[in-house]
Amino acid sequence: METMYQEYKDIVEFRLIYIREAHSADGERPTQFAKDKGIVQQQTYDQRCTTAKMLFDENKLTIPGLVDSMDNQTNTEYFAHPDRVFLVLKDGTLAVAGAKGPRGFQPAIDDVEKWLIDYRKTLAEPAPENPIDEQPQENPPSPDRSSSIR
């Protein structure tokens, strides 16, 4: 994720949206990591921001971050819980909509990377003579999942 951001941040916007904890220490399915770190479900927006900062700092993430509201509106609208990846085109449509959760995350990352590779190629091409076709291709053919981000 961070590697992809560093490589493509000049041609695409990136945002990591911090949403409610998936496996907090006080939740139904806590992880040992959450217990060790003492990460509980936040009750206030300030607490949510604090945990989000912890996530970014400890993982040395430089990708711009946003924090979901306490009513979880964006999380709900995108049905993003526990984690998910999307690629939004300039017209507002989705070019990549990953499946939910850890199983869907890496395949979606692969899809996004494939799209970005194709998109960068279209930007590098010389502008066509016909001004109608000047818009860069935003929706390349559906990528396969054989590529790897690593």
Next chain:
Amino acid sequence: MKRTNQIAWTWLFGVIFGLDGAITYGQDPAGSPPDRPSVRRPGLQRPDRTGFQPRRNAAGGKSGLKVGAMAPEFKLKSLDGETETELATLRSAKPVVLFFGSYT
């Protein structure tokens, strides 16, 4: 005779407790396996302790958004809790990659 009585009592107790067990599990004494209790899929269909219960969204149903659908607009604050960012503003200039996640 003593041996016969012992066998008869054992058989009688077996029938009684067998019936009792069958009644308890709601099945006939012929020994068909008890129904498994219904297993509720964890997580998304019920609220957790904090009351969070994802609902069906307007665009994509419970499984969420598909390729080609419109991305829901949002206006969210950055980590400092002050600067607000709108998706519409972001995507007006460049395509946008959105990662959703938490610490755990």
